[in-house]
Amino acid sequence: MVHDFDSDGFLDSHEFRAAIADLIDIRSMSLSQLNQLVESHLNKADRDYDGRLSFEEYITSEFHEVFVLAPKSGKSN
Ligand SMILES: [Ca+2]
Numbered sequence: 001m002v003h004d005f006d007s008d009g010f011l012d013s014h015e016f017r018a019a020i021a022d023l024i025d026i027r028s029m030s031l032s033q034l035n036q037l038v039e040s041h042l043n044k045a046d047r048d049y050d051g052r053l054s055f056e057e058y059i060t061s062e063f064h065e066v067f068v069l070a071p072k073s074g075k076s077n
């Protein structure tokens with residue numbers, strides 16, 4: 001996984017946040033919005049509730065599609 005910085009095979013919440021920050025334009029959202037986004041997507045994707053995402057959770061989660069579809073460089077103004 002690209003964002004698995006410590007190469008332990010899991011995305012923890014910090015790595016997951018970095019993944020989101022890398023894939024969508026977080027400058028357009030507030031910190032609380034970002035925290036909410038990270039938390040909600042992590043909770044949805046974390047199917048075994050260990051607080052981190054395995055590769056399987058990562059690739060099968062709906063946020064993976066969100067990431068793929070996210071207009072990273074989209075500028076609204
Ligand atoms: Ca990791």
Ligand SMILES: [Ca+2]
Pocket residue numbers: 045046047048049050051052053054057
């Ligand atoms: Ca998990």
